[in-house]
Amino acid sequence: MVTDTYRELPHPRPDLPSVRRALAIGAHPDDIEFGAGGTLARWAANGCEATMLVVTDGSKGSWEPATDRAALAETRRAEQANAAAVLGVTRVIHLDETDGELEYSMALRAELCRHIRLARPDVVFTHDPWQHYQIHPDHRVTGTAALDAVVAARDPLFFPEQELAAHRPAAVMLWSADEPDHWEDIAATFDLKVKALLCHRSQGTNSMGGADQDELRRQAFSDQVREWAAEQGAPGGLLLAESFKQVIP
Numbered sequence: 001m002v003t004d005t006y007r008e009l010p011h012p013r014p015d016l017p018s019v020r021r022a023l024a025i026g027a028h029p030d031d032i033e034f035g036a037g038g039t040l041a042r043w044a045a046n047g048c049e050a051t052m053l054v055v056t057d058g059s060k061g062s063w064e065p066a067t068d069r070a071a072l073a074e075t076r077r078a079e080q081a082n083a084a085a086v087l088g089v090t091r092v093i094h095l096d097e098t099d100g101e102l103e104y105s106m107a108l109r110a111e112l113c114r115h116i117r118l119a120r121p122d123v124v125f126t127h128d129p130w131q132h133y134q135i136h137p138d139h140r141v142t143g144t145a146a147l148d149a150v151v152a153a154r155d156p157l158f159f160p161e162q163e164l165a166a167h168r169p170a171a172v173m174l175w176s177a178d179e180p181d182h183w184e185d186i187a188a189t190f191d192l193k194v195k196a197l198l199c200h201r202s203q204g205t206n207s208m209g210g211a212d213q214d215e216l217r218r219q220a221f222s223d224q225v226r227e228w229a230a231e232q233g234a235p236g237g238l239l240l241a242e243s244f245k246q247v248i249p
């Protein structure tokens with residue numbers, strides 16, 4: 001007997017219809033670019049008003065024990081601004097929580113809710129808080145708090161003292177998802193994604209294989225990012241993509 005062993009592959013969902021505003025919430029400077037930089041660049045080019053919200057100050061992002069953490073946070077703020085400009089992102093918000101020490105709190109949920117109600121995005125991007133074996137506590141906390149903030153922003157009885165109208169985004173897109181079901185084509189904006197990532201020069205050694213040091217390593221990093229984009233795109237039938245788990249609030 002012949003058994004049909006072919007699995008039906010998931011089909012990429014069509015692009016979301018006209019996203020006018022997007023809000024990306026990341027734990028650290030550079031997280032948003034890794035997760036959704038290509039998508040944001042494409043949407044921004046199509047007139048989408050994109051906001052990046054970076055929760056922590058990135059002040060532990062160095063393997064050099066003698067690092068001046070306040071100076072590093074300052075550097076990373078500037079790098080984030082450069083990366084945002086490359087992608088065409090309109091606005092960057094920094095919550096300046098201490099890197100590595102983010103804890104879940106109602107205050108954090110309320111603050112993220114406030115920004116969602118102010119920005120009124122059609123789409124919110126953030127970390128998948130359910131990603132298996134995600135060891136960075138800031139990534140887990142940010143993803144959880146951002147999702148909880150989406151629920152709070154939607155329901156008017158949460159945080160009425162904010163005196164802001166409730167807002168329900170059309171979708172939340174979780175990057176680094178174990179079970180992606182939505183793909184965004186980044187073939188046209190792949191180079192911008194890499195360029196934006198390379199703005200984070202302070203991270204060249206610890207998360208980009210020495211890309212800040214010479215052209216050879218910059219190219220190796222670019223190839224690595226291309227490989228990830230190809231891997232993410234393959235199940236969605238795309239050459240280069242960012243994949244997401246889409247949640248409808």
Ligand SMILES: [Zn+2]
Binds near residue numbers: 028136
């Ligand atoms: Zn991070």
